[in-house]
Amino acid sequence: MAALLWSTKSCVSIISRGLRTYGTPSASKAVMKSDPLEPDAPVVHTAIPGPRSQELLTELGTIQNTGAVQFFVDYERSRGNYLADVDGNVMLDLFTQISSVPLGYNHPRLVKALLKEENRATLINRPALGVFPPGDWSSRLRNALLSVAPPGLNQVQTMACGACSVEHSQKAMFIAYQRRQRGGQPPSPEELQSCVEGHAPGSPNLSVLSFTNGFHGRTMGALAVTHTKWVHKLDFPVPDWPCASFPNLQYPLDQFHRENRAEEDRCLDEVKERLHAWEKKNCPVAGIIVEPIQSEGGDNHATSYFFQGLQDIANDHEIPLMLDEVQTGCGATGKFWAHEHWDLKDAPDIVCFSKKMLTGGFFYKDHLRPQEAHRIFNTWVGDPSKMIFLEEVVNMIKEEGLLQRVKDTGSYLLSGLYDMQTKYPGILSKARGLGTYCAIDFKDADTRDKVLNELRQKGVHLGSCGNCTIRFRPTLALFRDHVDIFLDAFNSVIGGLKS
Numbered sequence: 001m002a003a004l005l006w007s008t009k010s011c012v013s014i015i016s017r018g019l020r021t022y023g024t025p026s027a028s029k030a031v032m033k034s035d036p037l038e039p040d041a042p043v044v045h046t047a048i049p050g051p052r053s054q055e056l057l058t059e060l061g062t063i064q065n066t067g068a069v070q071f072f073v074d075y076e077r078s079r080g081n082y083l084a085d086v087d088g089n090v091m092l093d094l095f096t097q098i099s100s101v102p103l104g105y106n107h108p109r110l111v112k113a114l115l116k117e118e119n120r121a122t123l124i125n126r127p128a129l130g131v132f133p134p135g136d137w138s139s140r141l142r143n144a145l146l147s148v149a150p151p152g153l154n155q156v157q158t159m160a161c162g163a164c165s166v167e168h169s170q171k172a173m174f175i176a177y178q179r180r181q182r183g184g185q186p187p188s189p190e191e192l193q194s195c196v197e198g199h200a201p202g203s204p205n206l207s208v209l210s211f212t213n214g215f216h217g218r219t220m221g222a223l224a225v226t227h228t229k230w231v232h233k234l235d236f237p238v239p240d241w242p243c244a245s246f247p248n249l250q251y252p253l254d255q256f257h258r259e260n261r262a263e264e265d266r267c268l269d270e271v272k273e274r275l276h277a278w279e280k281k282n283c284p285v286a287g288i289i290v291e292p293i294q295s296e297g298g299d300n301h302a303t304s305y306f307f308q309g310l311q312d313i314a315n316d317h318e319i320p321l322m323l324d325e326v327q328t329g330c331g332a333t334g335k336f337w338a339h340e341h342w343d344l345k346d347a348p349d350i351v352c353f354s355k356k357m358l359t360g361g362f363f364y365k366d367h368l369r370p371q372e373a374h375r376i377f378n379t380w381v382g383d384p385s386k387m388i389f390l391e392e393v394v395n396m397i398k399e400e401g402l403l404q405r406v407k408d409t410g411s412y413l414l415s416g417l418y419d420m421q422t423k424y425p426g427i428l429s430k431a432r433g434l435g436t437y438c439a440i441d442f443k444d445a446d447t448r449d450k451v452l453n454e455l456r457q458k459g460v461h462l463g464s465c466g467n468c469t470i471r472f473r474p475t476l477a478l479f480r481d482h483v484d485i486f487l488d489a490f491n492s493v494i495g496g497l498k499s
């Protein structure tokens with residue numbers, strides 16, 4: 001592996017934003033970082049995308065659609081919380097490949113695992129895990145995944161990505177639903193024949209209840225429960241399944257307790273009404289899917305009260321509650337799983353994961369385990385090489401107390417965002433977050449997009465979501481010094497907008 005080469009100079013500007021003083025780390029102060037080779041500050045010397053990125057874009061554009069490409073990355077030179085592009089620019093990355101880098105780029109611990117002789121065969125050979133697992137598969141699952149299983153869930157299924165984890169979780173719910181309908185009897189010959197032909201009774205009319213602004217992926221079953229932008233859904237014949245309103249809360253949550261409680265009650269009533277309506281339409285609901293914090297849909301939060309109520313409704317209807325923790329899982333909210341913030345009476349029935357977990361998959365309760373082979377299955381059902389890295393990530397989270405770090409850095413970031421929205425009330429609103437899983441709204445989408453572009457030009461890379469929101473999805477190894485760099489740039493960009 002080529003050496004990771006460079007480091008950059010500290011930057012010394014300290015600015016006052018009137019309410020608190022922030023600054024990029026001073027030359028005299030050691031910058032806090034978990035990876036010693038991480039740069040100290042961003043360096044930008046071309047427009048982003050720069051000339052080399054533009055060239056590569058043209059080249060790639062001859063063979064595929066490149067509409068979503070922002071710039072080309074030099075992954076060899078990216079390090080820690082810093083992303084290097086092919087033009088030599090180095091950005092503080094607070095978006096991390098759509099929320100999927102747990103420790104940082106080229107983390108030394110992962111590089112070490114990559115180079116270990118004993119890991120070679122696992123890294124080179126990609127088995128069909130469902131039929132020919134390696135001898136250490138069970139222990140790898142236990143060391144990496146089961147060691148962080150949500151309390152109360154002890155079954156796990158690996159998958160490749162977020163959407164296929166959601167799809168297969170849905171299948172697990174449908175299988176369990178029909179098994180109950182049959183009262184434990186085997187399927188009839190008619191069911192076995194009609195399912196292959198694609199009609200009832202083998203292919204039953206069942207549904208999954210989801211929420212407005214929910215996002216669960218882009219394959220057909222996942223799309224049926226996704227309700228964000230047209231670009232995700234136009235032209236696809238997805239089934240018409242019930243969708244209830246996700247609470248539209250006022251922030252800060254603790255200052256609008258009464259209003260938010262009324263809104264959550266309204267949404268819970270709607271869930272009950274939809275369950276009833278689809279039962280009457282002869283398309284009963286086999287399960288409920290929800291994100292702990294709606295991400296793609298705009299970083300929308302709900303309170304423990306809402307999720308506890310949802311679990312009660314699911315229990316009353318004897319259907320599973322499935323939590324999509326693809327984006328919220330793996331520590332970003334300050335707990336390993338976001339739902340651990342809610343004090344649920346019982347474990348959720350299914351928890352899907354992917355992104356920072358490096359492998360897709362889901363944890364589930366015993367009663368959702370399929371009884372026949374090949375029911376929840378595909379060629380690879382995951383990738384053992386990811387388990388090598390996940391084990392390192394999980395150990396690092398535990399050994400270095402990264403969940404506490406996320407809480408500390410997150411509260412510092414959120415208080416900085418509160419200060420900014422107080423200073424620029426006409427532009428910014430609704431600062432919100434749990435851990436470093438933070439967001440803030442802009443007065444409109446154009447302003448948001450302009451600020452994102454200008455921030456990137458100052459060496460800070462962030463993502464958008466919803467209509468006019470920016471979302472923070474940094475690594476778990478983010479320190480206050482990194483937040484200072486962001487706040488410095490943010491203040492300068494927003495201050496520039498006003499004048």
Ligand SMILES: Cc1ncc(COP(=O)(O)O)c(C=O)c1O
Binds near residue numbers: 328
């Ligand atoms: C909550 C949630 N579920 C599912 C998915 C789909 O994951 P993937 O893009 O890996 O298919 C995403 C992706 O952003 C997500 O945020």
